[in-house]
Amino acid sequence: MRAQDKMSNVVSGHISNIKDIELIINNGGMTGFYTQANIIPENGKWHAQRKKIEYFEKDSISDIFTHEVSSDSIKLLIRCLFNPSPRIKTSSFNLNRDSLIKYYRASERVSKQIPEEKFLKRIDDSVFVQGSLTSLCYPRFRMDHEASYKIIIRFNKGPDLVVFSKSGNSPYYLPWKQSGINYFNPNITRLFDYLCGYDGRESSRKIWLYRRLVNQLGKPSLGN
Numbered sequence: 001m002r003a004q005d006k007m008s009n010v011v012s013g014h015i016s017n018i019k020d021i022e023l024i025i026n027n028g029g030m031t032g033f034y035t036q037a038n039i040i041p042e043n044g045k046w047h048a049q050r051k052k053i054e055y056f057e058k059d060s061i062s063d064i065f066t067h068e069v070s071s072d073s074i075k076l077l078i079r080c081l082f083n084p085s086p087r088i089k090t091s092s093f094n095l096n097r098d099s100l101i102k103y104y105r106a107s108e109r110v111s112k113q114i115p116e117e118k119f120l121k122r123i124d125d126s127v128f129v130q131g132s133l134t135s136l137c138y139p140r141f142r143m144d145h146e147a148s149y150k151i152i153i154r155f156n157k158g159p160d161l162v163v164f165s166k167s168g169n170s171p172y173y174l175p176w177k178q179s180g181i182n183y184f185n186p187n188i189t190r191l192f193d194y195l196c197g198y199d200g201r202e203s204s205r206k207i208w209l210y211r212r213l214v215n216q217l218g219k220p221s222l223g224n
Contacts (some may be wrong), residue, residue, distance in 0.1 A: 015074055016041070022152040023196055033062075037196045039069060046071055050197050055083055063199050077191045078153075081163060081178065088133050092186055093171070095208065097123060103214045110218035111161040114116065122217050132216040134207075137170045149173050151192065163188075171209050 018041065025035040037050040046069045055059035059215040085092075100123050104110055110119075122128050147168035163183070165173040170185035193201045 004211070011057075015071060015078070017155050017157075018074065018078075019156050021074070021077075021195070022150075023192060024150040024152070024197070026150070032056075034050040035196070036093070039074070039195055046074055048195055048197065057074055057085075063175060067197050073191055073194055077151075077188070077195070079150075080183070080185050080188050080191065081153075081161065084181045084183055086182050088130055088137065088174075088184045090130050090133060093133065095213075096212075099206075099210055100217075103210045106216065107211075107214055110214055113218050113220050119161045119218060122222075127224075129217070132213060133171065134223075136212055137167065137174045137217055149176075149192065151188075152213070171212070172205065 020041070021039040023039070027034060033052045033054050035050065035052055037048055039046055039048045041047075047068050048067055050063075050065045051061050052063045063081045100188060101116075101120070104116065104119050139204040144168065149168070151161075151163040153163075155161070161178070163176050163178040167173050167177045172189035173185065173192075174189070176183040176185070176188050189205075190202060191198070212214050
């Protein structure tokens with residue numbers, strides 16, 4: 001059975017087909033450890049455990065964190081993976097126009113590069129914003145030690161589903177990839193954070209995104 005067909009069965013409501021889910025954060029070897037979270041169904045509930053594991057001493061485990069996650073979050077993750085998003089949709093980032101203006105005015109460098117009137121014209125152009133977001137997901141340079149992320153969904157029957165990202169320096173780790181398919185859906189990363197127990201990351205991601213996006217939108221070379 002193909003992975004997409006398998007996901008179709010799961011999305012129809014049979015999340016009991018899922019044996020377990022494993023999430024991995026590989027810090028690029030710079031910290032000496034990686035983070036692993038395992039989500040397991042037990043008695044109708046989903047329990048997650050996150051831990052740090054030393055690269056060269058697999059028995060060296062620290063920072064264990066356990067929490068219960070909702071079945072709705074599992075269903076939503078499956079739906080996201082069942083519906084590939086090969087292009088960026090600006091609406092999925094929940095951008096706020098006033099926040100973009102605030103970060104523009106707070107950036108002395110960008111505000112000197114282009115006048116505010118021109119910046120406002122750019123942020124009101126959905127095609128322009130979409131192009132700028134896409135550019136952020138394909139940075140010119142990537143570092144060898146950039147963090148990577150992996151989602152492994154194991155089923156009771158058939159092959160595992162593996163989705164990964166090597167885009168630790170792009171918004172929401174986009175794109176996620178699976179068998180040559182790109183996923184430009186920030187909800188995958190939001191769910192990844194939630195399942196790992198990192199509930200507070202959305203606000204810091206948004207700040208990072210606004211600053212990077214303002215820098216991109218403020219480039220004089222973009223024209224318009």
